[in-house]
Amino acid sequence: MKHVDIEQRQKKILGAIVESYIETAIPVGSRAVSQRFRMSVSPATIRNVMADLEEKGLITHPHTSAGRVPTDKGYRMYVDLFLEPKHLTKEEESLIAKLIDKGCEDFETLMQTVSKSICMMTNVVGIVLTPRLKRSVFKHVEFIPIDSSRILAVLITGSGVVKSTMLDMEEEFVKSELFRISEFLNQELSGMFLGDIKGYLTRRLLEQSDSFYTFLKKAMYMLSIPGLLKMEDRIYFEGATSIIACPEFKDITKARLFLKLFEEKRDLMELFGEDMDVEGIKVHIGKENNRKSVQEYTIVTSNYKVNDRVIGALGAIGPTRMEYGRVISAVSYLSDILGKALEDLG
Amino acid sequence: MKHVDIEQRQKKILGAIVESYIETAIPVGSRAVSQRFRMSVSPATIRNVMADLEEKGLITHPHTSAGRVPTDKGYRMYVDLFLEPKHLTKEEESLIAKLIDKGCEDFETLMQTVSKSICMMTNVVGIVLTPRLKRSVFKHVEFIPIDSSRILAVLITGSGVVKSTMLDMEEEFVKSELFRISEFLNQELSGMFLGDIKGYLTRRLLEQSDSFYTFLKKAMYMLSIPGLLKMEDRIYFEGATSIIACPEFKDITKARLFLKLFEEKRDLMELFGEDMDVEGIKVHIGKENNRKSVQEYTIVTSNYKVNDRVIGALGAIGPTRMEYGRVISAVSYLSDILGKALEDLG
DNA sequence: AATAGCACTCTAAGTGTTAGAGTGCTAATT
DNA sequence: AATTAGCACTCTAACACTTAGAGTGCTATT
Structure with a gap:
């Protein structure tokens, strides 16, 4: 019975305390530990070990005559050292x-x-x-004219999320242009991460000729203003x-x-x-x-x-x-x- | 001091009890009522009235030596008879x-x-x-092709609600037909209550010639299957x-x-x-x-x-x-x- | 009809007491 | 040297007991 690995025993007892407390929510006494594991050691010995564990800050006392309760540190050690995953059946x-x-x-x-x-x-x-939203991929955008000044923008992402926002347009919009814009965006942005779109479009904007510029700008407006891409x-x-x-x-x-x-x-x-x-x-x-x-x-x-x-x-x-x-x-x-x-x- | 309207006094005391209890959540004693309203009647009198009120089932006793608490019936009378709305400032x-x-x-x-x-x-x-949903009015529907077999249906109602569902199509769909269907539905159903749509389309279905029949049937399918109209x-x-x-x-x-x-x-x-x-x-x-x-x-x-x-x-x-x-x-x-x-x- | 007075009831809060669980220490045991 | 038994000590939770106070209901009085 000599030269028992002290460290080992401490661990075992800490484990016993943690598991018992998790199960019952009642502070764990030395007797309980001794019995629970049919240990070959007496409560007195366990008390000594407990005192050690307490000194290390792994367990505490609610009050003098109560059993022990694991501290956060105690749970941490339990999780790190001897927790075995309990797979679902x-x-x-x-x-x-x-x-x-x-x-x-x-x-x-x-x-x-x-x-x-x-x-x-x-x-x-x-x-x-x-x-x-930022990490989802762009799949499709659609602009649905509702009345003379409003458009519903619908965005569909790769993970199946659908997001929609109502756009209040200041100037009149032309249906055909709306169509061109959505077609352009759908072609251009397909598969892109939503988080990258703004940057990408801005870059494109810089290197474009004037004729295309206004169009692109409008397209960007349609996407960015409505808060479609705004994470929420x-x-x-x-x-x-x-x-x-x-x-x-x-x-x-x-x-x-x-x-x-x-x-x-x-x-x-x-x-x-x-x-x-x-x-x-x-x-x-x-x-x-x-x-x-x-x-x-x-x-x-x-x-x-x-x-x-x-x-x-x-x-x-x-x-x-x-x-x-x-x-x-x-x-x-x-x-x-x-x-x-x-x-x-x- | 004679010929005081008893009914009146009962009401007044009931009101006092209800209001005091609402305010403090403490059972209300006869003394409290007498003081609260600087009444010209003594606690003893109030006790008598309280006994009457209790007999009528408007208030109760948690226990012998406690004050009174309104019953549901007591609150009811309070609300019906002498509650004055307390408008927001x-x-x-x-x-x-x-x-x-x-x-x-x-x-x-x-x-x-x-x-x-x-x-x-x-x-x-x-x-x-x-x-x-049933009571909202139809405003617009849009079918957005996502890939070869799937369509996103987007419904917009008069109260600004947007509802969308993914449609898994069994047979291939033709884009132009999709467009025709949505155009038809948008024209036909505009302003109609969502709850009435199904019946309306069914009626239309019955009186239609064969050529239009299949089209209409398809249109109905597009609307009803996806659960767009399903109340949720x-x-x-x-x-x-x-x-x-x-x-x-x-x-x-x-x-x-x-x-x-x-x-x-x-x-x-x-x-x-x-x-x-x-x-x-x-x-x-x-x-x-x-x-x-x-x-x-x-x-x-x-x-x-x-x-x-x-x-x-x-x-x-x-x-x-x-x-x-x-x-x-x-x-x-x-x-x-x-x-x-x-x-x-x- | 209303009230004052009084005996009675019940609660909530405070006080003591006790059993039991648990510890920590010391001395005995292996 | 490590373990254990024994024992005194501590603290809680539960229970019983007491008491103050709030409130009632009844009766006699105004």
């Missing part, structure tokens, strides 16, 4: 596939279905950001209401603050947008987050891709006490699925 | 006008702004249903999160149930849709509502009109203990404003 995957299949006809329901799926699999709030991302989420049943929200003001995140979506949008270009699943635990409003929660994000190009982000948010394995697996799986669904849709 | 109206003005460019933000305005003025949840109303709301700070939601499961209303929007949509065709402001207090899920709340609804035709509904929902005067005024005012804003937009 075949049944779960096929359930999701079925849902997505039903909901993927139109863009809106697809977004809703994905966020709902994340929520269902994990019991935390599932979040999906719409594809960044939206966020879809599901499960915010049911999660406030968790014990961490028994204080009603906590619950309100949490729900407020979803009412004022800005913070969340930024948060998810920020590490959209980082590959893989990102996990931000508690105070690791910069924004105060989310420092009691863990955020798991991933990006999703259409034709191998990153165009959006999705993920989950919930109490730091979440089932990391499942959440990570679910987010990972659904980012794949969403990407594929968008390719079909586009 | 000039400042408030101009504030709203400013907000609407800023948000009325596009349809989405207009809806959001209106629900937000209701919330701001009343401290209850503001709700706006999108215009019923949406609901906008604001303030759900902040209202759960009210004492009536101190029990967290109550709060969750309330919030659930907004997650599963069906109940609310039906509720608001139901009395859309009844003129004026409708007030449903507590158990007056049929649906169990809202029997602890009061719902205030109104319709809104574009060109004198009812096309949608809006309103508010909150605890029965709400400021009826203000809520009614706000809902009334904003239904006007919304109607006008939509006329400008359409």
Whole structure:
């Protein structure tokens, strides 16, 4: 029984504490750990180890006579060192596939279905950001004359998003010219990323002869003014209401603050947008987050891709006490699925 | 001091109880009533009157030694008999006008702004249903070929709503025919209510000669299959999160149930849709509502009109203990404003 | 008819008490 | 030297008990 790897045991006990706490939300005592794992060590020994872990800042005490609770740092170590992904079962995957299949006809329901799926699999709030307009490819633009002074501009992107804006024209427009403009744009810009269009057209403008200049200028106006290209991302989420049943929200003001995140979506949008270009699943635990409003929660994000190009982000948010394995697996799986669904849709 | 109108006094005291309770959420005692109105009657007398009111089912006791609380029936009488509308102030109206003005460019933000305005003025949840598609007028339809087998159908209605659907065509389509179809539909259906279109086309179909028949049939297919005309109303709301700070939601499961209303929007949509065709402001207090899920709340609804035709509904929902005067005024005012804003937009 | 007085009821808040869970330390054990 | 048992100590959560105060309902009085 000598020379047991101390480090190893610390890890094991930290793991036990984290997992037990995630499961029950009750601070974990030395006895509980000893029993839970039928360990060959007594509670007393575990207490000593716990004291060490506490010194390292991995766990804490709510008060003297309470069990231990993981700190953010403790969760971090757990996630980094001995978390094994807990893949969705075949049944779960096929359930999701079925849902997505039903909901993927139109863009809106697809977004809703994905966020709902994340929520269902994990019991935390599932979040999906719409594809960044800038990163979508141009597919088609159409100008529909409504009355003498107004035109409806309709833009279709590669990921199936349709965006439309009403244009109030100051001067009278000629139908044939409108047609020429849309034909020109459709030919010229096909397949281009929306984010690159403005620059491209400006460059073209500089190198053109006078005769073509006015035409081009008009074309640019038609595209840029209406805010067609203006990014205006939206966020879809599901499960915010049911999660406030968790014990961490028994204080009603906590619950309100949490729900407020979803009412004022800005913070969340930024948060998810920020590490959209980082590959893989990102996990931000508690105070690791910069924004105060989310420092009691863990955020798991991933990006999703259409034709191998990153165009959006999705993920989950919930109490730091979440089932990391499942959440990570679910987010990972659904980012794949969403990407594929968008390719079909586009 | 003889021959005082008893009825009158009962009313006055009921009003006092209702108003005091709405303000403070604390059960109202006889002493409080007597003082609040510097009445020339003593608490003892008021107690007698209260007993009468209780017998009539207008107020109750939470427990023996508590003050009185209005029942649904009590609120009802209050609303019917001596509620005077509490009009918004000039400042408030101009504030709203400013907000609407800023948000009325596009349809989405207009809806959001209106629900937000209701919330701001009343401290209850503001709700706006999108215009019923069926009741909107047809303005324009456009078919945009995307690739060899797909067409994007775009429908524009009189209230500025743009709806689009992707059409998967089984057989190859000819561009010129597409054009003929849209031209035909635009000419034929202009100004018609969307709800009437299907019937109209069917009738036309019956009386047509063979040559035109296939054309017409195709045209109908283009319109009906894509679900362009399918009603798919949406609901906008604001303030759900902040209202759960009210004492009536101190029990967290109550709060969750309330919030659930907004997650599963069906109940609310039906509720608001139901009395859309009844003129004026409708007030449903507590158990007056049929649906169990809202029997602890009061719902205030109104319709809104574009060109004198009812096309949608809006309103508010909150605890029965709400400021009826203000809520009614706000809902009334904003239904006007919304109607006008939509006329400008359409 | 209205009121004053009074006994009665019930709650909410505060106080004590206790059981139990859990710790930390020390001394014994392996 | 590492582990463990034992034990005193701490803190919470739950329960019982008390009390002040708000409010009622009834009765006798004005």
